[in-house]
Amino acid sequence: xxxxxxxxxxxxxxxxxxxxxxxxxxxxxxxxxxxxxxxxxxxxxxxxxxxxxxxxxxxxxxxxxxxxxxxxxxxxxxxxxxxxxxxxxxxxxxxxxxxxxxxxxxxxxxxxxxxxxx
Numbered sequence: 001x002x003x004x005x006x007x008x009x010x011x012x013x014x015x016x017x018x019x020x021x022x023x024x025x026x027x028x029x030x031x032x033x034x035x036x037x038x039x040x041x042x043x044x045x046x047x048x049x050x051x052x053x054x055x056x057x058x059x060x061x062x063x064x065x066x067x068x069x070x071x072x073x074x075x076x077x078x079x080x081x082x083x084x085x086x087x088x089x090x091x092x093x094x095x096x097x098x099x100x101x102x103x104x105x106x107x108x109x110x111x112x113x114x115x116x117x118x
Contacts, residue, residue, distance in 0.1 A: 016088065024087035032080050038075065045074050048091075049098060056106060066102050073101030 023044070029037035059067075076115035077090075077097035085093055 020087040020090075022085065023090060025089065027078055027081050029089065030075075030084070031081070038078070041078060042071055042074065045094065045098075046071075048095070049074065052098060052102060054100065067107055069101040069105035070098045073098040076101070 022039070026037040026040045026044075030041055049067055050063075051071035053070060056066055057063060074090045074094055074097065077094040080097070081090060082091065
């Protein structure tokens with residue numbers, strides 16, 4: 001199943017090249033600490049993260065936990081991103097980090113679980 005990533009402030013960016021340019025601009029700004037850019041990236045990838053979370057469980061509480069873990073993985077991918085990778089390949093790059101975060105969450109990992117036990 002393909003989930004379209006509608007990038008840009010209003011979601012009207014149509015060409016793949018324009019989408020990649022907007023994404024790369026947001027990633028670089030997010031690496032510098034721009035919260036608006038981080039929010040744009042999270043909003044862009046939320047349908048993908050939600051879809052991956054829903055494939056793992058049907059329990060709403062667990063889905064929300066997976067979504068939070070997926071967002072953490074996405075932001076980790078943003079921090080590790082290198083412009084030489086290319087923004088058009090960032091989606092594949094980010095999915096790996098998101099999946100790893102979901103796996104850690106599924107195994108009972110995560111900061112709060114380690115802190116308080118599960």
